[in-house]
Amino acid sequence: MTPELSQLFEFLRFPSISTDSRHKGDVRACAEWLDAKLTGMGLTSTIHETAGHPIVVARNQHVEGKLNLMIYGHYDVQPVDPVELWASPPFEPEIRDGKIYARGATDNKGQMFAHVLGVEKALADGELPVNLTLLFEGEEEIGSKNLTPFLEAHREELACDVIAVSDTGMVGPGIPTMGYGLRGITCGEVIVTGPSSDLHSGVYGGSVMNPVTAVARIVASLHDADEKVAIDGFYSDVAPLEDWEREAWSKVPFGEKEYLAETGAPASVGEAGYTVAERLWGRPTAEVNGIGGGYQGEGSKTVIAREAMAKLSFRLVPGQDPDDILDKVEAHVMANAPKGVDVKFVRGHSGEPYLNDPHSDYGKAAQASLATTFGKEPVLIREGGSIPIINTFKTILGADSLMLGLAVPGCKIHAPNESFNVENFEAGIELNQELIRRLGALGKKS
C-alpha cells in the first residue's frame, strides 16, 4: 500500500458521525488527527471550537500579491445503518477491485484528503504560489449549522478569491467533470380542511367538498399536458440556457437509456423541448413529495376525511427568486382551491440557485488542471441538487466555488458499501497540485 493510501486509511478509521452524540469524541479525535497532519505539513493549523463540532482551518504564510485560494471539505460522515448490509466493516477500510470501501471514502474524506495530499506535494516543491486556506468542517452532514456564523466572524481572515470544493460527482469514471451551477429549492405544504370531523360518505357524500379530492385537484393543476409547470409567472425570470451550454451538455455521455437503467423508471418524462440533462440541470420543477388524507388501512372505509395534505417542493434555476416563487405558488394554490374547503399554504425552507462562469480565468485554470490530470477535456455540467454552503460562501466571502467532484456513479455515498476508486484518489492528489500551480500562475487580480 502506498503511504498516501495508508494515511487515508488512518483518516477513514475515525467514526466521525456528526449526527450521533455518542460519536462526539470520535469527531473531535478526527479533527485533532487532521490538525496534526496539517501542522506536520508545515501549515499553521487551528482547531476552532463551535457550538457543535470543531472547524479546522490551516494556512500557509500569506503574502501580498498572491491569489487567495480556499479549499473546503468536511471530515464528518453519515451514520452506517444498516450495518449488516456492509460487506466489510465501515470503519475498517479495505480495497477490493480497485475501490476503497469505507464510510466517508468518497463523501468526503477521500476527496478532501486528496486535496490535503495535493497541497503536501505542492509544498514539497517549495513555497506555494498561492495564499492557501484549508477549511474543514465537521457538520456538513447535519446542515453546517455553525459554519455560517463562523464565516461571518472570520470574514477577513477567510477572505479569498476562489474556492475549490470536491464534494460533487463525475458523470462517469474517467470523465473529468466540472460543475458550475446548482439548482435552488423552495418548499411548502398544502393543508385542506373540510368538515369538522370525518363524515359517513353515504349520509353526507355529494353534499360537501371532499378534502382529498380538493388536494388532488390542486396537485393536478401544477402541470399542464406538456409537463410544464402551470403556475402563473413560474418561468418568467428563468435564465434561458445558453447555446454553449446546450452544446456542451449534448456532449456529456449521459443518455436516456443509461438514465432509465439508473432510475428503474419505465420512461423518462419531463418538460417538452428539453433533453434529460437540460431538464435536470437547467430547468425548474414542481414536485409532490407526499400526499395524504383519508383512510389508508385494509379494505374499504366509506368516509369523507376532514383533512388532507400535500407536500410540495420546487427546484429553481438561476434568475428565480425562492420567495417570489413561493408567492406565486401560494397564489396558484389559492386560485385552484375548490369551494367548500379551507385551504392553507404553509411556507417551507428555501435555498437560492447558484451559477458561476466556467469560462472565467479560475474556471479555465480548473478545466486545464482536470484535462492534464485525466488526459482528456473535462465536461461542464450543472447539478440538479443544491449545496447551500456554496451560496453561503458566495454571500459571505464573495467568492465562487470550483466544483471538482471525484465521486463516480454507484459510489453509494450515505449508503452501505460506500466506495472511492483508488484511481480517483490518486488523480485527486495530482489534480490539486495542478490546480495550485495553475491558479498560482494567474496571480492576484487587482
Ligand SMILES: [Zn+2]
Ligand atoms: Zn454527504
